[in-house]
Amino acid sequence: MSTESGTESLTSAVLESFAETPNQRLKEILGSLTKHLHAFIAEVEPSIEEWEAGIDFLTATGQKCDSVRQEFILLSDVLGVSMLVETINDAETPDATDSTVLGPFHMVESPKRGLGENISPESEGDICVVRGRILSVTGQPIPRASIDVWQANMEGFYDVQQPGIQSIGNGRGLFTADDNGEFYFRSVVPSYYPIPTDGPVGDLLAATNRHPNRPAHIHFIVAAPGYKELTTHIFVGGSEYIESDAVFAVKESLIKPFTTNTDPDAAAAFGVNSPFVEGLIDIVLHPEIHAHTPTHETTKEIVR
Amino acid sequence: MSTESGTESLTSAVLESFAETPNQRLKEILGSLTKHLHAFIAEVEPSIEEWEAGIDFLTATGQKCDSVRQEFILLSDVLGVSMLVETINDAETPDATDSTVLGPFHMVESPKRGLGENISPESEGDICVVRGRILSVTGQPIPRASIDVWQANMEGFYDVQQPGIQSIGNGRGLFTADDNGEFYFRSVVPSYYPIPTDGPVGDLLAATNRHPNRPAHIHFIVAAPGYKELTTHIFVGGSEYIESDAVFAVKESLIKPFTTNTDPDAAAAFGVNSPFVEGLIDIVLHPEIHAHTPTHETTKEIVR
Numbered sequence: 001m002s003t004e005s006g007t008e009s010l011t012s013a014v015l016e017s018f019a020e021t022p023n024q025r026l027k028e029i030l031g032s033l034t035k036h037l038h039a040f041i042a043e044v045e046p047s048i049e050e051w052e053a054g055i056d057f058l059t060a061t062g063q064k065c066d067s068v069r070q071e072f073i074l075l076s077d078v079l080g081v082s083m084l085v086e087t088i089n090d091a092e093t094p095d096a097t098d099s100t101v102l103g104p105f106h107m108v109e110s111p112k113r114g115l116g117e118n119i120s121p122e123s124e125g126d127i128c129v130v131r132g133r134i135l136s137v138t139g140q141p142i143p144r145a146s147i148d149v150w151q152a153n154m155e156g157f158y159d160v161q162q163p164g165i166q167s168i169g170n171g172r173g174l175f176t177a178d179d180n181g182e183f184y185f186r187s188v189v190p191s192y193y194p195i196p197t198d199g200p201v202g203d204l205l206a207a208t209n210r211h212p213n214r215p216a217h218i219h220f221i222v223a224a225p226g227y228k229e230l231t232t233h234i235f236v237g238g239s240e241y242i243e244s245d246a247v248f249a250v251k252e253s254l255i256k257p258f259t260t261n262t263d264p265d266a267a268a269a270f271g272v273n274s275p276f277v278e279g280l281i282d283i284v285l286h287p288e289i290h291a292h293t294p295t296h297e298t299t300k301e302i303v304r
Numbered sequence: 305m306s307t308e309s310g311t312e313s314l315t316s317a318v319l320e321s322f323a324e325t326p327n328q329r330l331k332e333i334l335g336s337l338t339k340h341l342h343a344f345i346a347e348v349e350p351s352i353e354e355w356e357a358g359i360d361f362l363t364a365t366g367q368k369c370d371s372v373r374q375e376f377i378l379l380s381d382v383l384g385v386s387m388l389v390e391t392i393n394d395a396e397t398p399d400a401t402d403s404t405v406l407g408p409f410h411m412v413e414s415p416k417r418g419l420g421e422n423i424s425p426e427s428e429g430d431i432c433v434v435r436g437r438i439l440s441v442t443g444q445p446i447p448r449a450s451i452d453v454w455q456a457n458m459e460g461f462y463d464v465q466q467p468g469i470q471s472i473g474n475g476r477g478l479f480t481a482d483d484n485g486e487f488y489f490r491s492v493v494p495s496y497y498p499i500p501t502d503g504p505v506g507d508l509l510a511a512t513n514r515h516p517n518r519p520a521h522i523h524f525i526v527a528a529p530g531y532k533e534l535t536t537h538i539f540v541g542g543s544e545y546i547e548s549d550a551v552f553a554v555k556e557s558l559i560k561p562f563t564t565n566t567d568p569d570a571a572a573a574f575g576v577n578s579p580f581v582e583g584l585i586d587i588v589l590h591p592e593i594h595a596h597t598p599t600h601e602t603t604k605e606i607v608r
Contacts, residue, residue: 006391013552014384020513029354030512032347034383040340041388044333048406048535051389055376062366062376072359072366079338080318084345085355087310102352208334209324231352248317 011038057200064199068160070104074201077101077247078210086231086249093228093286095137100233100249103219104195105158110148110172116270118186119173122166125154125188128258128277129270130234134181134222135284141181142285145224148174149185151217156193184270189258189277190216192240195247205246212246215239220283227285234281256281315342361504368503372464374408378505381405381551382514390535390553397532397590399441404537404553407523408499409462414452414476420574422490423477426470429458429492432562432581433574434538438485438526439588445485446589449528452478453489455521460497488574493562493581494520496544499551509550516550519543524587531589538585560585 014034021027046054064071076082082101090099113119134145150172152158159166177183194212197205205212216236223229235242235250237257242250258279261267267274318338325331350358368375380386386405394403417423438449454476456462463470481487498516501509509516520540527533539546539554541561546554562583565571571578 006395007388010384010388010391010552017514017552018512021511022513023511026511029348029350032344036340036344036347037383037385038388040336041385042392043340044336045392046333046389048389048393050333051380051386055374055380058362058376059366059369059374062363063369065363065367070359070363072362076355076359079341080314081341081345082355084311084314084342085350085352087314088346088349089352091310207325207327207330208322209326210321244321248314248321 007038007042011035014038057204060200068107069196069199070107071199071201073102073104074195074199075204077103077195077249078201078205080248083248092289093137095284096228096286097230097232097282097284098251098253099231100251100254101247102221102231103247103249105152105160106148106150106219106221107160108168108172110150110174111169113173113175113185115175115178115182116184116186117173117175119149120151120153120171120187122170123153123188125191126277127186127272128189128279129184129186129261129272130218130279130281131182131184132281132283134177134183134224135282136227137284137286142224142227143177143179143181145177145181145183145222145227145285146174147177147183148172148219148221148223150219151187151190152193154188154191156191161196186270186272187218189279190218190236192216210246211241211244213241214245214247215242215250218279222283222285224285226288228288230283230285232283234279236279311342311346315339318342361508364504372411373500373503374411375503375505377406377408378499378503379508381407381499381553382505382509384552387552396593397441399588400532400590401534401536401586401588402555402557403535404555404558405551406525406535407551407553409456409464410452410454410523410525411464412472412476414454414478415473417477417479417489419479419482419486420488420490421477421479423453424455424457424475424491426474427457427492429495430581431490431576432493432583433488433490433565433576434522434583434585435486435488436585436587438481438487438528439586440531441588441590446528446531447481447483447485449481449485449487449526449531449589450478451481451487452476452525452527454523455491455494456497458492458495460495465500490574490576491522493583494522494540496520514550515545515548517545518549518551519546519554522583526587526589528589530592532592534587534589536587538583540583 018027018030061071086099086101134142136142159168159170175183192213192215197212216239217233220232235255237255258277260275261278262275264274267276322331322334365375390403390405438446440446463472463474479487496517496519501516520543521537524536539559541559560583562581564579565582566579568578571580
């Protein structure tokens, strides 16, 4: 038997082995995975040593994960897979605010905070106020949406990365917008920072001469009953690396200028010294979409 | 920007990010991986929940690995990837004995044993003698090749899977063929057995209604100076599951009858009672191939 027919019949045998999968969505995913994975292997023709290096890399990636580190999400991020999944899911809601990646640091619950509260009480840096409105695609305010935000400190670390230096919850806040859909909170102007490089993903970036940096941003998850939950960032306009985010997550529409507000009344209203830096973002949610949901949930159950 | 152009420009950006990779082989592999991985994602359009389920599955697979368990090799095996890599690498040496997968249980050094020694002194079952010759592709015996063999016991477990029940080294032996290329050792006739199912790969097989069994076999790694090392199995002819190996590793040429030898002189020569079961396999090695080796080793270094 020739190699070509040998590898093709092998791919067919693997596809055939999934024929009796009861969940049709799982069968579809595994069939597509098998075809594309085999096509990759057939294209690069790895040596046994290269295959072993791949097994070792994936194993080390899994073993780097713990309750505060998710190295597989980092790998998905630096290969552009996370952003691809986000872009595909975002395509259904073109009138809403663009989504971007979740990232690996949404690992602990954000502390509930009142509007105007400082999310970064333990962080040094330039005080800023972030504010805006939660709107529906028709432009109407959505009252009392839930707004989960998290960011790194000025050294580029999230709370979970600095036990003993930051308390869990520093840089995080869970807010409820007011009856007019408005929200506002204090923080420090975020800085660009490197993703963690002390693991297999860092080794991969080093081996490929890629920098590990993400431009300055604050994460948002916004949810309201009857609307599709939105996971996104606000990027600080003019930040270093805004053109070369290590995880490919920048969308033009999410870059916002962080400008100086010199109005002393505004400073007094937000409880900060004048002048202060202000970041403004209105977030538009799309009505909930129900298509496919039951099938996807079943798949998740079974694969887990 | 339309979704299609959005996902295509994302794939281009990821490919471009690898442009400065100094190792050209690593660049080639990552470029191919990016294209095929993105094509898979674009085809199945996973929901966020499905992407999370995939991340969780890969993480659990890495975390199931330890010094005696390699769940990523099992995953590679049940997706036919291990066998695909073997088949591609075997294609260069069509006149040699067929290779097959390494499997996840070559984790400890086999004890050095003298020709004729019993590799399974702690195992119950039908005594057998396995013997044959190590030959070059020209049919000449290769003297003093190294022959590493390992197998499960009659309950289907390797030594490393049964601490306290089997000593490490039971079911294993490292032999040196004699000056005529001949080898022979005693053991028990192996049984079919399930691959370990108490991890994510077992969950995957259960969710897809696939059985986890491998037909009865003994593993071999045969090495001699100047020849390409061979990793293979001898499969017991007529074993259950010979047509549906869970890891797709059966090649017709590797199935050998294990037949009853009634010659009392042969029994006496091998130190067993007459009659006894005999498995015969001549193993043909191909002269060493040097193409690409240095590049591949460099890739391995860097990725690790």
